[in-house]
Amino acid sequence: MRYSPEHKKQAREKLLANGAGYAKQHGFSASGVDALAAAAGVTSGSLYKNFSNKTELFAALIDAELRKSVNVIAEVPAGDMVAFRTLLLRYLSLDHVEHPQAGCPIPALAAEVARVEEPVRRIFESGISDLVSLLEKWTGSRESAWALLCQSVGAVMVARAFVDNDMRHELLSAVREQSERALFDLGPNGSTRA
Secondary structure, three states: OOOOHHHHHHHHHHHHHHHHHHHHHHOOOOOOHHHHHHHHOOOHHHHHHHOOOHHHHHHHHHHHHHHHHHHHHHOOOOOOHHHHHHHHHHHOOHHHHHOHHHOOHHHHHHHHHOOOOHHHHHHHHHHHHHHHHHHHHHHOOHHHHHHHHHHHHHHHHHHHHOOOHHHHHHHHHHHHHHHHHHHHOEOOOOOEOO
């Protein structure tokens, strides 16, 4: 049975959306083709009609997920520090830590990207560069943008490795506080510096 081009496109969209969530939760390398396809509600055959191999799927997932992250930051109105702070606090939350399938691809998949072929790593690198450029508008410098990105991603990665929720909370709170001080020029008690 032949499927329409629209069916193929829908299968691809499902693979990118639902397959990414599955990969972020279970790890891409540890996820078989059948599991990724099942998570997307498509057949393995549909996967191979859209991607020549699993690595090509990984590249497309990374690209799509990083574009989503870029769009989330780009949608924050320019100069709206309250909205940006809310976004940062949501990123550095227990909810984000406990639900990798719905969150940022960087803490979930960066270690795996480091072990794959160069074309996937270049896609990842390009997406990260776009994120840093957007963050630079909020932090005031590229150096600060890199620091905010890596500090936030690292906090989520390490918190996910913890079993103890008190330690998770302590880590996330410390990183939130340091980020807010740097971004919003807050003193140690949360008051705005003169």
